[in-house]
Amino acid sequence: MSRLIYLDNAATTQVYPEVVDAMLPYFTEHYGNPSAIYSFADEAERAVDHARGEVADLIGAKKDEIYFTGGGSESDNWALKATAEAYAAKGKHIITSAIEHHAILHTAQWLEKHGFEVTYVGVDEDGKIKLDELKAAIRPDTILISVMAANNEIGTIQPLKEIGEIAKEHGILFHTDAVQAFGHIPINVDDMHIDMLSASGHKLNGPKGIGVMYIRKGVKIRSFIHGGAQERQRRAGTHNVPGIVGLGKAVELAKANMAERSAYETKLRDHLIERVTSEIPYTRLNGHRTDRLPNNANFCFRFIEGESMLILLDQAGICGSSGSACTSGSLDPSHVLLAIGLPHEIAHGSLRLTLSEKTTLEDIDYTVDKLKEIIARLRSMSPLYEDFVKKNGKAEA
Numbered sequence: 001m002s003r004l005i006y007l008d009n010a011a012t013t014q015v016y017p018e019v020v021d022a023m024l025p026y027f028t029e030h031y032g033n034p035s036a037i038y039s040f041a042d043e044a045e046r047a048v049d050h051a052r053g054e055v056a057d058l059i060g061a062k063k064d065e066i067y068f069t070g071g072g073s074e075s076d077n078w079a080l081k082a083t084a085e086a087y088a089a090k091g092k093h094i095i096t097s098a099i100e101h102h103a104i105l106h107t108a109q110w111l112e113k114h115g116f117e118v119t120y121v122g123v124d125e126d127g128k129i130k131l132d133e134l135k136a137a138i139r140p141d142t143i144l145i146s147v148m149a150a151n152n153e154i155g156t157i158q159p160l161k162e163i164g165e166i167a168k169e170h171g172i173l174f175h176t177d178a179v180q181a182f183g184h185i186p187i188n189v190d191d192m193h194i195d196m197l198s199a200s201g202h203k204l205n206g207p208k209g210i211g212v213m214y215i216r217k218g219v220k221i222r223s224f225i226h227g228g229a230q231e232r233q234r235r236a237g238t239h240n241v242p243g244i245v246g247l248g249k250a251v252e253l254a255k256a257n258m259a260e261r262s263a264y265e266t267k268l269r270d271h272l273i274e275r276v277t278s279e280i281p282y283t284r285l286n287g288h289r290t291d292r293l294p295n296n297a298n299f300c301f302r303f304i305e306g307e308s309m310l311i312l313l314d315q316a317g318i319c320g321s322s323g324s325a326c327t328s329g330s331l332d333p334s335h336v337l338l339a340i341g342l343p344h345e346i347a348h349g350s351l352r353l354t355l356s357e358k359t360t361l362e363d364i365d366y367t368v369d370k371l372k373e374i375i376a377r378l379r380s381m382s383p384l385y386e387d388f389v390k391k392n393g394k395a396e397a
């Protein structure tokens with residue numbers, strides 16, 4: 001059996017063939033350096049400019065507010081570190097949330113070691129940021145609020161417009177890590193009062209190693225990667241022309257298909273959630289029931305250890321994830337699941353399944369059937385489950 005069901009689209013996505021086709025000529029034919037003077041490089045320069053326009057259009061920005069980076073992590077590092085540096089004279093306090101990606105959390109922790117103070121605002125049991133806690137955290141020396149658009153583990157979508165309004169009211173810059181949301185749900189930087197935004201190519205069927213940073217005109221952050229004068233002197237390094245072209249194509253496709261894709265994925269996601277929560281006992285859905293990414297489902301199964309579940313799913317040809325790709329390999333449960341209030345032993349039994357528009361109903365049904373077998377098998381080997389059943393009796397599936 002060589003079936004492959006890829007349900008880890010929050011970790012990375014397949015590059016669309018149209019994207020690869022758009023990229024290829026920029027390796028072999030139009031390989032010139034877009035910064036060069038001679039006309040041979042004009043086509044590369046034109047292609048970079050075109051991709052910049054596609055990206056700007058997707059989020060309602062201006063072309064010259066878009067900067068290409070080496071990925072989502074670089075954009076997140078840049079946003080936090082460069083804002084801290086540029087606005088240190090105004091204040092040294094930053095607000096973020098407890099459920100950010102590690103590209104934000106670890107950068108914030110680094111800043112704490114370098115003279116800045118960070119407040120990590122909590123979330124409710126659905127993973128929504130507590131707005132009253134956010135407001136209460138604001139101080140005269142707060143220079144930045146950074147809250148992700150949608151969570152990479154539990155899929156919860158944050159109220160960006162409300163957060164943006166709060167930031168604006170207090171004259172504080174607002175950055176959002178939109179890596180999971182970009183191209184998947186609508187975002188408008190003006191409506192939502194966003195000053196800076198991070199995105200990444202490989203989370204929307206584009207190539208890996210290419211990212212975006214949106215910086216609103218007037219935000220005074222400087223370069224983070226030093227060297228040449230590329231990207232209006234704000235991001236040195238020869239342009240990754242094929243990567244930029246691929247990202248531009250992925251954005252163009254995402255824009256054209258967003259409504260249709262989101263409706264399709266939401267339908268499949270809800271079918272998955274419905275079957276898993278009704279057919280597997282002692283299961284909980286993590287994340288907001290409706291304000292969640294169209295392709296995200298995240299569950300906790302009691303008496304189950306996430307890693308063993310993933311190994312057995314893999315043997316059935318199913319790719320899923322427990323926590324995020326970055327936390328697997330560590331024994332700590334996900335910081336996101338702890339932040340929504342789950343105890344350690346429950347957070348350990350988590351499974352994230354993230355779909356794509358290529359996922360079929362048949363894939364989902366096969367996955368749920370396998371999952372039921374796997375959970376029953378693992379529970380039958382669990383002393384904790386045995387004790388529980390002795391005390392409470394067995395639940396009907």
Ligand SMILES: *Cc1c(COP(=O)(O)O)cnc(C)c1O
Pocket residue numbers: 010011070071072073074076101103148150151152177178179180200201202203209210211
């Ligand atoms: C994947 C991801 C990142 C990191 O992006 P890379 O391009 O892989 O560096 C940052 N934030 C979130 C929310 C992500 O999902």
